[in-house]
Amino acid sequence: MKALIPELNMKELISLSHKYGADSDYVLAGGGNTSWKSDELMAVKASGTELGSITKDGFVTLSMDKLRTIRTTKYPDKREEREERALQDLMNSRLPGQEGRPSVESLLHAIIPDKYVVHTHPALVNGMTCSKDGKKMAENLFPDNCIWIPLVDPGYILAKTIDDEMSRWMNSHYEKLPDYIFLANHGVFLWGNGSKEVDRKYKDLFNTLKKVCANSDAVGIDAQKSISESFLQKVGKLAGSKGDALFSTGKEIRSLLESRETIVNLKQSLSPDHIVYMGHTPLICDDLSEDQLFKLIAKDYIDFTDKWGKEPKSILILGKGFISLGNSKKGSETARMLMLDAIRVIRISHYFGGPKFMSEEKVNFINTWEVEKYRAKLSENG
Numbered sequence: 001m002k003a004l005i006p007e008l009n010m011k012e013l014i015s016l017s018h019k020y021g022a023d024s025d026y027v028l029a030g031g032g033n034t035s036w037k038s039d040e041l042m043a044v045k046a047s048g049t050e051l052g053s054i055t056k057d058g059f060v061t062l063s064m065d066k067l068r069t070i071r072t073t074k075y076p077d078k079r080e081e082r083e084e085r086a087l088q089d090l091m092n093s094r095l096p097g098q099e100g101r102p103s104v105e106s107l108l109h110a111i112i113p114d115k116y117v118v119h120t121h122p123a124l125v126n127g128m129t130c131s132k133d134g135k136k137m138a139e140n141l142f143p144d145n146c147i148w149i150p151l152v153d154p155g156y157i158l159a160k161t162i163d164d165e166m167s168r169w170m171n172s173h174y175e176k177l178p179d180y181i182f183l184a185n186h187g188v189f190l191w192g193n194g195s196k197e198v199d200r201k202y203k204d205l206f207n208t209l210k211k212v213c214a215n216s217d218a219v220g221i222d223a224q225k226s227i228s229e230s231f232l233q234k235v236g237k238l239a240g241s242k243g244d245a246l247f248s249t250g251k252e253i254r255s256l257l258e259s260r261e262t263i264v265n266l267k268q269s270l271s272p273d274h275i276v277y278m279g280h281t282p283l284i285c286d287d288l289s290e291d292q293l294f295k296l297i298a299k300d301y302i303d304f305t306d307k308w309g310k311e312p313k314s315i316l317i318l319g320k321g322f323i324s325l326g327n328s329k330k331g332s333e334t335a336r337m338l339m340l341d342a343i344r345v346i347r348i349s350h351y352f353g354g355p356k357f358m359s360e361e362k363v364n365f366i367n368t369w370e371v372e373k374y375r376a377k378l379s380e381n382g
């Protein structure tokens, strides 16, 4: 069966998705998602699909009635069982003939009453959501106009937390929605009944945050490489026959990589996107000769894979720069984008009291969560 979304609405949804999804200030790789809904149906991005190039087929159509049922179902307390059952119910909420895998954030979209929802992970916003004073500053910058969601388990628990916070808000605000939901260590949800409303909210959001941040620019990288191509090819092959390695450096990067003390921030995780696409922690090496460096990386690569059951995606070389690794060209490019984003988020977080990272327990959850393994696998294809 074909999706039953009116043509005009689908067109507007696609154009909103392209506008925000193709702009790296809002979304990177397979991050972010969009939706359109009526009382009966919701079209939502399929997991792992890239927003910037999404077509009609990149959306899955779900029954709003079934999504409402999930919101009132009592799931088991045990984490694995709970997530598995909730995910199964989400899959079962697809209309007949719908084959895509709905974004795990679909339930969050269903909670918001407005027609269009555009959820993104902008570095500018995450500078605030990944910071020590983020909540306090968000509530000052957007007075009585935002809901702050603390860092909780993603998936069902996140949806449930948002559902509860939203009903609390509606009860105390005569059913009037705020403009924003900020998710700690994650991103922002905003919505509207048309693209104009969505655009206005994003514009206001960015203007307000830019006034607080003297420098929210993308991280600059040098065109000149200080590492040989043949060395990078050798390193890339560690990640398989199609493996690829990219080196990046620049003034800001080198200042963060100055010493084992200054890199402490790059050893921790800011958000699920960072864990999925650049790995939850990097390999760290001194700046040695290329021969010695390769021997060290080759050994650390195996140790890392043994320890974590997955391959490293980022290598920091003290004082020099970083290498991004993937088992395809796309994988290494994505890992690089996320490392540059992490450096940008950390810089911006200093306008909000400094960075606040995800706890080890939350990082482990993402690392072992089947939903995110699926997203990581898709990012390597192509």
Ligand SMILES: [Zn+2]
Binding pocket: 032, 033, 105, 119, 120, 121, 186, 187
């Ligand atoms: Zn998200």
